[in-house]
Amino acid sequence: MITTRPRGTADVLPGDAAGWRFVEDAFRRICREYNYGEIRTPVFEHTELFERGVGDTTDIVEKEMYTFRDKGDRSITLRPEGTAPVVRAYLENGLNAGPQPVKLYYTGPMFRYDRPQAGRYRQFHQLGAEVLGSNDPAVDAEIIAMVMDFYGRLGIAGLDLHINSVGCPRCRAELRLKLQDFFRPVQDKLCVNCRGRLAKNPLRVLDCKEERCGALSGGAPTTLDCLCPDCEAHFSRVKGCLDGLGIPYIVNGRLVRGLDYYTNTAFEVMAPDIGAQSSIGGGGRYNGLVEALGGPSTPGVGYALGVERIILAMERQGAPVPSRIRPDVFVAAADPSGEEKALGILFALRSEGLSADKDYLGRSLKAQMKLAGRAGCRLVVILGGDELKRGSAAVRDMAGGSQVELPLEALPREVRKLIGR
Numbered sequence: 104m105i106t107t108r109p110r111g112t113a114d115v116l117p118g119d120a121a122g123w124r125f126v127e128d129a130f131r132r133i134c135r136e137y138n139y140g141e142i143r144t145p146v147f148e149h150t151e152l153f154e155r156g157v158g159d160t161t162d163i164v165e166k167e168m169y170t171f172r173d174k175g176d177r178s179i180t181l182r183p184e185g186t187a188p189v190v191r192a193y194l195e196n197g198l199n200a201g202p203q204p205v206k207l208y209y210t211g212p213m214f215r216y217d218r219p220q221a222g223r224y225r226q227f228h229q230l231g232a233e234v235l236g237s238n239d240p241a242v243d244a245e246i247i248a249m250v251m252d253f254y255g256r257l258g259i260a261g262l263d264l265h266i267n268s269v270g271c272p273r274c275r276a277e278l279r280l281k282l283q284d285f286f287r288p289v290q291d292k293l294c295v296n297c298r299g300r301l302a303k304n305p306l307r308v309l310d311c312k313e314e315r316c317g318a319l320s321g322g323a324p325t326t327l328d329c330l331c332p333d334c335e336a337h338f339s340r341v342k343g344c345l346d347g348l349g350i351p352y353i354v355n356g357r358l359v360r361g362l363d364y365y366t367n368t369a370f371e372v373m374a375p376d377i378g379a380q381s382s383i384g385g386g387g388r389y390n391g392l393v394e395a396l397g398g399p400s401t402p403g404v405g406y407a408l409g410v411e412r413i414i415l416a417m418e419r420q421g422a423p424v425p426s427r428i429r430p431d432v433f434v435a436a437a438d439p440s441g442e443e444k445a446l447g448i449l450f451a452l453r454s455e456g457l458s459a460d461k462d463y464l465g466r467s468l469k470a471q472m473k474l475a476g477r478a479g480c481r482l483v484v485i486l487g488g489d490e491l492k493r494g495s496a497a498v499r500d501m502a503g504g505s506q507v508e509l510p511l512e513a514l515p516r517e518v519r520k521l522i523g524r
């Protein structure tokens with residue numbers, strides 16, 4: 104018997120699924136309010152999409168992708184993130200030819216081969232949104248505001264919003280040189296990875312998690328030291344919009360994120376009480392991505408939030424997370440002769456929009472009542488011999504213990520009223 108799941112994956116059982124559904128429903132609601140349309144892209148794509156769209160000097164592409172050859176000898180990758188696929192779909196389906204900007208949201212599993220730990224999985228789930236076709240800083244602000252609004256609605260408080268501008272390719276070229284100059288005298292003291300990064304992508308030294316690299320980059324120039332006037336103005340407008348909306352933030356010049364296509368705004372939201380993996384969401388602008396994937400130069404901005412970490416933050420903070428979905432009604436038959444009647448009533452209750460269930464193991468009436476109580480049913484319809492002869496059934500309120508007798512033909516409707524629907 105195979106009884107273990109692959110490392111870094113999780114089963115979401117019905118008790119936990121209620122919390123997941125709650126978070127996903129809240130996300131769909133907010134996306135509707137902010138006028139984002141849903142997009143569903145495949146779980147796997149051509150490997151090249153991520154090599155080009157995420158960047159081949161990033162951890163994701165260098166070591167974390169689930170890549171395999173399919174039976175047709177194509178290189179396929181389980182998606183490690185949602186932005187490159189959304190941009191691919193935007194181009195492939197001609198959404199760039201319609202009215203801009205195009206506002207899209209997605210939900211679903213992502214796959215990264217990383218060392219699993221609390222809050223870090225190999226299959227995890229993201230909620231994300233992207234806006235393609237506008238460079239307006241107000242869109243960056245809308246994206247950030249939407250994320251903070253969403254966390255607020257879920258009852259998550261005490262979050263730190265870090266924002267930065269990583270500039271445009273011109274600003275980055277200047278920063279690259281400055282960083283190479285800065286680190287050259289101490290390059291032997293950097294970690295092995297960063298020594299390699301120094302030549303290819305020195306920005307990434309700034310977000311290296313190794314302690315010694317962190318210490319060495321103490322006084323290093325940051326992206327904010329190299330912003331050109333246009334990028335400076337863009338960042339000021341983003342901050343101005345956030346100020347206007349009353350959203351507090353921390354400007355963090357070291358926030359560069361691992362992805363190559365980011366330009367201008369970058370942001371990350373930290374939940375201090377969920378442990379080492381404290382980032383519960385992040386995003387930014389990626390004006391270089393559409394072109395990198397072969398499309399016309401098109402600005403874009405978006406975010407991705409981790410569902411597992413959101414739920415962890417809600418639990419840690421005692422925010423209400425629904426733990427299970429209770430059936431409204433249980434239909435109990437006092438003896439086997441009532442079985443068929445019970446089935447009929449069960450289906451009639453369901454067609455009234457109620458959640459209803461019955462026993463399927465031939466339990467005694469006492470055991471059926473116990474089962475109904477354990478499932479958290481509000482009412483139990485009891486089909487007893489005497490009542491059935493009168494063409495009626497008893498309905499018991501499980502909380503108060505009171506009982507009424509109702510004629511069978513009116514029962515589903517009356518039960519719906521008792522439940523309050």
Ligand code: AMP
Nearest residue numbers: 222223224227382383384385407408409
């Ligand atoms: P990223 O796409 O790396 O910017 O990640 C966006 C969000 O996804 C993070 O803030 C996390 O909440 C979540 N996330 C990223 N990687 C993982 C992972 N391996 N396990 C669980 N959640 C993750």
